[in-house]
Amino acid sequence: MLKVINPGIEVIVEDWPGRLGYLGKGMAPSAAMDNVALDLANLLVGNPHGEAGIEIAGGYFEAEFASNTVISITGTDMQPTINSQPVPMWESIAVSKGDKIKFNHFGNLGFRSYLSVAGGIDVPVYLDSKSTCIFGSYGGYQGRKLQAGDIVNFGNPTRDLNNLKGRKIKKEAIPEYAREWVLRAVPGPNTCPDYVTEEGMNYLFSNAFKIQHSSNRSAYRLQELKEGFFAREDGGVGGSHPSNIVDHAYAMRGALNICGNTPVLLIGDGPTLGGYMCVLSVINADLWKVGQGTPSRDYIRFEMCTQEEAALARRAQRALFDEKSLA
Known part of the structure; x- marks a missing residue:
C-alpha cells in the first residue's frame, strides 16, 4: 500500500x-500520456505489458509505503528521493514499510514521471481499463486525481x-527526451486542396509550434496558424469559420x-467527435512524446x-x- x-x-x-472500444459512446481512451515510460517501468518490476502505474505530471508528489515491495521510476527526472536520499531512475528499487518517497518538479527535459510497483495498482477495472478519465470522473482511483x-x-x-x-534498462533502450519533439504524422482526413492550402500543409510540416500553457490531458494546444492556411473563406453549412465542418468523429x-x-x-481524455477539421494524425509510436512535452x-x-x-x-x-531491454 501507498x-x-x-x-x-x-x-x-x-x-x-486504456479504455478502447468506447469512442462511439463518447468515452475517451484516457491511459498513460507516455506509454513508453510506463511500460519500461512495468518491465523493471515484472508486471505485464500495460499494467497500471502512477502518472506524476509536473511533480511534488510525496507518499509513504505501508508495505515492503519493489518499485521503479521512469520518465522525466524529478530528482526522486526515498527517506531524503536520491534514488536511481530506470532501475528497480526495493522499498520497505515506512519508507517515504518524494518527487521534485519536472526535469530539464520532459514533464511526466511514472511510478510502477511490483504487482501493479489495485483499483477496479472499469470498461476494460484501470485508467482515470479526470474529465469524466471515472476509472482509476475513484475517478479523480490522488489526494492527501x-x-x-x-x-x-x-x-x-x-x-x-x-x-x-539498457542505456540504448531509454528514450531520448528533448525540448523540440518531432512527431511523425499521416495527413488527413481534412486536408488540401479542399480544406487547407498546399502552402498551409507545407507550413504545418516545416515549422516548430510552441506548446501553449493551457494544454492538458484532453488536448495539447499549439501556437496559432499563420494567414493563408485555409483553402476556403468559411465553413459553409458547418459554420462561419473555415475550420468549421459538419460534425464527425475524431481519430483519437x-x-x-x-x-x-x-x-x-x-x-x-480528448473529445471523440465535433465540428472542427482534423488535418493530420500523429502515429501511435510517437504519442508518448506528446505526454513529455512541457507546456x-x-x-x-x-x-x-x-x-x-x-x-x-x-x-x-x-x-x-521485452527482457532484452534489461541490462
Missing part, C-alpha cells in the same frame, strides 16, 4: 492502452521480490484538430509519415518492452 502525503500537481492512476490521505493498494507480485530488485488518439486558428492535438516551454514539429512506416514504428516500439 499512503499519499502530498498529491502534487496532477497524480493519477493510468494503464495502457488516499491509500493506494498494490496487486500481488507474480515474481519473487528478491529477483526483481536491481534490474536496469493523435488527431490534430484545428479549432479556429489554433492547432490542438487531441490525446488521452509554455517545449515545441512540437511534425514530420510526414506513411501508414506503412507508422505500422513498422509501432511494431518496433512494442519490441522494446
